[in-house]
Amino acid sequence: MTIKVGERYQHLIGRGGCTCIPQDAGMFPDSAIADLSRRRFLATIATGAVSAAAVTSTASAASAPASVSAILPAAIIAKVHAAIDADTPRLLDIFKDLHQHPELAFTELRTSGIVARDLHDLGFEVTEGIGKTGVVGVMRNGTGPTAWLRADMDCNQVRETTGLPWAATQPQRLADGTEVDVMHACGHDAHVTWMLGSARALAGLKADWAGTLVVYAQPAEEIGLGAQAMVEDGLWRRGFPRPDYAFGAHTAPGPVGFVANSPGVRMAGTDQLDITFTGLGGHGSTPEMTIDPVVMAAQAVLNYQTIISRSIDPQSAAVLSVGAIEAGTSNNIIPGSATLKLNLRWFSAEVRDKMIRRIDEVGRGVAIGAGVEEAHMPTRHMKGNAGPLVNDEALVGRVNPSLAALLGPEKVIDDFPAVMGSEDFQEAFRPLGGVPYSFALIGVAPVEMFLNARAAGRPFPYSNHNSDFFVDLAAIPIGAKVNTVAVLSVLAKSV
Ligand SMILES: [Zn+2]
Ligand SMILES: [Zn+2]
Numbered sequence: 206m207t208i209k210v211g212e213r214y215q216h217l218i219g220r221g222g223c224t225c226i227p228q229d230a231g232m233f234p235d236s237a238i239a240d241l242s243r244r245r246f247l248a249t250i251a252t253g254a255v256s257a258a259a260v261t262s263t264a265s266a267a268s269a270p271a272s273v274s275a276i277l278p279a280a281i282i283a284k285v286h287a288a289i290d291a292d293t294p295r296l297l298d299i300f301k302d303l304h305q306h307p308e309l310a311f312t313e314l315r316t317s318g319i320v321a322r323d324l325h326d327l328g329f330e331v332t333e334g335i336g337k338t339g340v341v342g343v344m345r346n347g348t349g350p351t352a353w354l355r356a357d358m359d360c361n362q363v364r365e366t367t368g369l370p371w372a373a374t375q376p377q378r379l380a381d382g383t384e385v386d387v388m389h390a391c392g393h394d395a396h397v398t399w400m401l402g403s404a405r406a407l408a409g410l411k412a413d414w415a416g417t418l419v420v421y422a423q424p425a426e427e428i429g430l431g432a433q434a435m436v437e438d439g440l441w442r443r444g445f446p447r448p449d450y451a452f453g454a455h456t457a458p459g460p461v462g463f464v465a466n467s468p469g470v471r472m473a474g475t476d477q478l479d480i481t482f483t484g485l486g487g488h489g490s491t492p493e494m495t496i497d498p499v500v501m502a503a504q505a506v507l508n509y510q511t512i513i514s515r516s517i518d519p520q521s522a523a524v525l526s527v528g529a530i531e532a533g534t535s536n537n538i539i540p541g542s543a544t545l546k547l548n549l550r551w552f553s554a555e556v557r558d559k560m561i562r563r564i565d566e567v568g569r570g571v572a573i574g575a576g577v578e579e580a581h582m583p584t585r586h587m588k589g590n591a592g593p594l595v596n597d598e599a600l601v602g603r604v605n606p607s608l609a610a611l612l613g614p615e616k617v618i619d620d621f622p623a624v625m626g627s628e629d630f631q632e633a634f635r636p637l638g639g640v641p642y643s644f645a646l647i648g649v650a651p652v653e654m655f656l657n658a659r660a661a662g663r664p665f666p667y668s669n670h671n672s673d674f675f676v677d678l679a680a681i682p683i684g685a686k687v688n689t690v691a692v693l694s695v696l697a698k699s700v
Contacts, residue, residue, distance in 0.1 A: 275700040277607040277693055281413055285611065285689050288406040293682045296402045299323075300681050301371035303394035307360030307387040309377055310425035311434070313338040316358045316397060320422045323401050327408040329420070332443065336434030338424040341445055344408060349416025350449040352692050353640075355630055356400035357426035361390040366672040390674045392456030392649060395684060397422060399454065399647075402685025407692060414696040417446045423633070429477055429589025432632035441636055450600060451642040452691045453630045454684060458665040459648035460655040461679045462612060464687050465621035466605055466645040468598035473522070473550040474557060475627035477588040480505065480568055481544045483581040489537035496575050498543035499532050501583075504571045505545060506530070512563040517556055524550035524625050525560060550625045552593050561585075591629040597641035600695075604643050607694045611686055621646065626669075647687055649680040 289296075299319070308316055317338040325331045329342030338358065364386035365372045376384040389395075404420045425431030441447075457465065482505070484498035506527050517523045525547060532543030547564070551557045568583035601619070609617045634640040648655075650666050658666035667673050694700060 275603075276610050277690060277697055278699050279610070281410075281693060281697055281699065282607070282610050282690065284410055284413065285406060285686055285693070288409050289402055289682050289685045289689065292402055292405055292685075296398050296681050296685060297678055299401060300394055300398040300676070300678070303397055304369075304371050304389050304676075305373055306375075307373050307377070307389045307394070308358070309362065309379075309385075309387060310359040310428045310431065311337045312377070313358040313422075313424050317422055317424070320356075320358075320397060320401065324404055324420065327404055329404065329408075332445075335440060335443070336424055336431060336436075336438045338422075339431070339435045339438070339440075340422040341440075341443075342404065342420045343445060344404075344411075344418045344420075345446075346411050346417065347415040349414070350695055351417040351419065351446045352695050353419045353421065353448040353451040354400060354403060354688055354692055355421055355423055355451065355453040355633070356396040357393045357423045357431065357630075358397055359393055359425050359427050359431070360387050361427060361670055362386065363388040363390040363670065363672050365390070367675045369675060388672065388674075390671060391427065391669045392674070392676050393426065395456050395649065395676045395681065396454065398681055399684035399688050402682070403688040403692065406685065406689045407696075410693075413698060414693060415698050416696045418692065418696065419446060419448065423630075426629055429475060429591050429627070429629050432591070432629040433589075435633060436636055440633065447637065448634065448640045450695045451630075451634055451640050452644070452688060453628075453642070454645040454647050454688055454691075455628070456649045456669065456676055456680070456684075457646040458650040458655075458667055458669065458674070459646070460650055460652040461648050461677045462652065462683060463616050463618065463648040464608060464612060464645050464683075465618040465648075466596070466601055466608060466643060467619050467621045468596050468601040470552060470593055470595050470623045471621075471644060472594035472623065472627050473524075473552055473625045474554075474591060474593045475551075476547075476549040476557065476561070476590045478547050478549070478561075478564075479544050479586040479588065480547060480564065481542055481584045481586070482568070482572065482577075483542050483583070484539070484575070484577065486541035487539050489539055492539065495539040496577055497539050499540065501571050501575050501577075502530055502532060502543035502545055504574075505568055505583075508567045508571065509547070509564065512560055512567065516559060516563050521556050522550075522552055522625065523556050523560060524548075525564075550627060552623070589629070591627055591632050592635070594628045594631050594644055596643055600641045600643045604691045604694045607690050608645075608687060611690045612683070643691060645687060645691070647680060647684045649676040649684075651677045651679075 317340045320340045321331050321333050324342035329344050332341045362385050365388040373388045377387040378384050423431045482498040482501040484496035487495035509525050527545050529546035533540035572582050605617050605619050654666040
């Protein structure tokens with residue numbers, strides 16, 4: 206199918222973004238494609254590169270000898286193209302609908318309902334409500350391995366500024382009655398659409414594969430609690446077929462048509478935690494009668510940064526960001542407490558433990574310095590947590606040749622550097638003691654926009670979680686095809 210791009214991005218022209226809009230996603234200029242050689246692409250995006258020393262024992266433990274891979278036959282690849290090309294108008298409708306109706310973590314009722322209905326119609330055995338909104342669909346197709354394919358469903362608290370015709374415009378009402386702006390700024394709407402496209406394609410290609418396909422939609426990836434919630438709600442006690450392999454993918458603002466699927470450590474481990482300082486509230490005019498938690502919180506934010514620069518081995522990658530400061534209500538009232546919302550990124554448990562220990566020490570030091578009594582030292586509340594994402598080397602070695610056959614060899618990047626971004630995809634499989642998985646990054650930015658950004662010295666035209674993040678519609682069938690081929694690389698009868 207030909208996807209018209211021109212009119213979709215008119216609004217971006219003159220905004221400092223794209224000035225040369227391709228008229229047809231299927232007809233990018235040859236020169237642009239040639240210019241996008243794999244090496245140059247890598248050199249540009251390697252800004253988030255992680256040193257080899259940061260790659261921990263987790264990586265080596267998961268590294269298995271690469272297998273000699275069997276490439277899917279051209280006839281199967283052609284069937285995948287045909288099936289998903291034919292389904293693309295439906296998939297675009299699904300995507301736009303999901304995009305216009307974003308739902309925050311654990312409230313993905315509308316989205317999960319769409320997933321469940323679609324999977325049910327395709328003949329999957331469907332179970333809903335796992336970990337509040339999770340959906341699992343099982344399709345048994347004879348003897349063979351079991352592959353799990355995942356999509357996450359939740360959106361972000363962001364006010365969309367893309368101006369796209371299918372932009373989200375309605376705020377979401379939270380349980381406490383407050384309204385917040387919401388947007389799919391991380392592309393999870395694309396993930397769901399890709400998964401539904403793969404489910405339909407694989408249901409139609411049953412004669413070409415054998416085994417069991419499990420597709421599932423996970424809640425609450427953004428807060429790092431969704432996979433854990435599904436596990437705690439008995440994901441592995443409900444009798445679902447156990448995975449031999451698992452697959453997932455995420456949008457990335459790289460060029461459409463490219464996929465990065467690399468072995469080993471891919472993403473950092475992460476923690477979300479809240480630190481609360483308790484002081485003594487009072488009138489803003491009489492600070493001497495108070496212990497000001499706002500000042501303590503401010504001091505802590507600055508002191509935390511020395512944890513990374515002074516306490517962590519410079520050869521190890523780590524990030525500590527304070528994403529929110531909650532304190533006070535008014536100009537002239539010193540509040541009783543202040544809460545800092547922290548996010549950590551790390552690649553080794555040792556680094557993680559040290560960061561948490563130092564956070565406690567910094568907080569305590571600040572509190573003591575402010576005269577806080579021992580009984581009111583700062584408290585730490587641990588929230589979401591996920592370990593590093595480590596792709597199985599043998600499985601990636603098996604999948605990538607078929608992805609190269611699907612997209613073209615220069616479009617499959619197998620040595621993409623690890624990033625400080627995180628996922629909780631792998632947490633679903635932790636209780637099973639390790640399932641080999643392959644998690645890919647799929648380019649969703651129009652090629653011309655990507656090239657223009659590079660020419661302007663920026664690695665990407667926009668980033669996930671930004672209010673101007675968008676998924677080029679051309680990436681919708683591509684993501685569905687990539688996931689389908691990944692699953693077929695282990696389930697096809699011919700491999
Ligand atoms: Zn995401
Ligand atoms: Zn995200």
